[in-house]
Amino acid sequence: MSKSIEPEVLREYAFSVLSAILLLVGIYLEFWSNIAINEFILIGVYLIAYSFVGLPVVWRSLKLILRLDIFNEFFLMSLATIGAIAIGEYAEGVAVMLFYSVGELFQGAAVRKARRSIEALLKLQIEEVIVIGGNEKRTVHPREVQIGDTILVRSGDKVALDGVLVSERATFNTSALTGESIPSDMNKEDKVLAGMVNLNEPCQIRVTTSYENTKLSKILKLVQDATGRKAPTQRFITKFAKVYTPIVVLLATCLTFLPYFFTTDYVFVDWLYRALIFLVISCPCALVISIPLGYFGGLGAASRHGILVKGSNYLDLLAKVDTVVMDKTGTLTKGVFEVEKVVSQEIEEELFVQLVAELEKNSSHPIAQAIVKFSSRYRTIEYSTSDIEEIPGHGLKGKIGEHEVMAGNSRLMDKFGITFDEELKNNVNTTIFVAINEKFAGYLTIADTIKEDAKHAITSLQEEGIELVIMLSGDKQSVVDQVAKELSIHVAKGNLLPEDKVNEVQLLKDKGRLIAFIGDGINDAPVIALSDVGMAMGGLGSDVAIETADVIIQTDHPSKIATSIKIAKATKRIVWQNIIFAFGVKLIVLILGAGGLASMWEAVFADVGVALLAILNAMRIQRMKF
DSSP, rough: OOOOOOHHHHHHHHHHHHHOOOOOHHHHHHHHIOSOHHHHHHHHHHHHHHHHHHHHHHHHHHHHHHHHSSSSHHHOOOOOOOOHHHHOHHHHHHHHHHHHHHHHHHHHHHHHHHHHHGGGGGGGGOEEEEEEEEEEEEEEEEGGHHHHHHHHEETOBBBSSOOEESSSEEEOOOOOHHHHOOEEEETTTTTEEEEOOEEEEEEEEESOOGGGSHHHHHHHHHHHHHHHHHHHHHHHHEEEEHHHHHHHHHHHHHHHGGHHHHOSSSHHHHHHHHHHHHHHHHEEEEEEEEHHHHHHHHHHHHHHHHTEEEEEEHHHHHHHEEEEESSTTTTTEEEEEEEEEEEEEESSSHHHHHHHHHTTTTTOOOOHHHHHHHTTTTTTOOOOOOEEETTTEEEEEEETTEEEEEEEEEHOOOOOHOOOOOOGGGOOEEEEEEETEEEEEEEEEEEEEETTTTHHHHHHHHHTTTEEEEEEEEOOOOHHHHHHHTTTSSSOOOOOOOOHHHHHHHHHHHTOOOEEEEEOOOOOOOHHHSSSEEEEEEEOHHHHHHHSSSEEEETTTTTHHHHHHHHHHHHHHHHHHHHHHHHHHHHHHHHHHHHTTOHHHHHHHIIIIIIHHHHHHHHGGGGGGO
């Protein structure tokens, strides 16, 4: 979003400045000038000052009245200020509307500031992309690119479409998309998302997703929907204002006429003035403005930290969460198999790994791919391969160069009578046993690496007062227990099917727990939908999980779970501060106004002044550090 001021906003600023100048001129001529001024000229100055800031409000009130929406803040402001002018309180009538107009400008500025961090995503979409085909390059709109096409991303350019890296390696800035300032180094076949910026030499990316279905396009659509979902507090204030406003008008009417029957020195103009003060004070604009702004600021703050909350109602729920349930793979761990340990007993480690990798190239299994990727750190040697055989449920065997190689689980070793240390069967992580020339030669352990900030994520949740942190996984219990121990998670359950996870969460809900569930896979979608607040890892998570979730963590960092809860709590705290402050001040000045102890100027503070202070308070969330 551009920081330049739109013409409409500039006009509003100009009208407010002109109104303020004319108001000061009128006050000077009326109270301090020794020059004799015709009363009609003085009234004309005030009316012109009023027209600059008052006519838009009056016109808006009339349009709403035609729609049968009579009792609103615009009606109250119009009624109070026109009434003040009608009884000769020109300066006060203009001042009330001027301050109200200034308050609206403050609100607009605050909304633009809050919206900026969200709408910055719009800048990530680009209009041109270079497609490589054969020996030619062509520049087209991203919509014209087909899945499978290869695009060229020059240094400093933004990636237009989701894909996988074709080049050997590249470094990307992901801050605009994920909120993370640390550059991300990627290797061949790693997933690259639209919105990332290439930091080094030109690279090539094979497109895997159409323009409309990129993670970025989906996030932008979700952003557009997010601000329309109101929190219960917002809905309460909207309903409250519709009941509150007619009651206020009725009370003001009673305040004008009823004293006639109870006082001996009744003066209509005096009591009308008190009623007008009562109306100005009663205007609920401080609540109507500051509460949505507080939630909108919370949504913006979350977006700036790489967290997309699909509606302010979910901010309210996040603030109440007492139980966090997490998936393991892809949420607390990277979801990528890596070789953790290599033990070679008969030959050099380098030759051992090369032989196993050459055999594993014949398999598409993720573990086989992890071993092949791990072997790239050694020098490349070409081996002849023959007699490759995959033994279902066991592993692979074949001739690699001059060696007979077998690699697989312990059942493969048992099948061919290869003896080895039986204690190795108790390894927590996945173990690939290797035999060379019918003799046990060593093993490799494969593990799903824990994310760097996973430990911090659990600690932060505990610091936020989350009573219960649970890990649910489909992985075997021994692996789940090991991860839980490293992360200090006290409740961890493995060997779970998707329906088992649903049952576990339902049991917690039956006990009255308010649950946030975080996952990333298609199998997590049912439990994400069931939980009170469903959260998905947005970077590498499945589309189904992302679309089902209420909150999306674009960075894939579990520590952002606690950050989202902190932002939600801060937002709710600020909203309630504004509600209590606004009602408190208004109640005091209402009593004073009804008793004739407060003038229109105090009414201005109770209305516009409180609104301005509430707006400034709501804007604080944009500057908070989480």
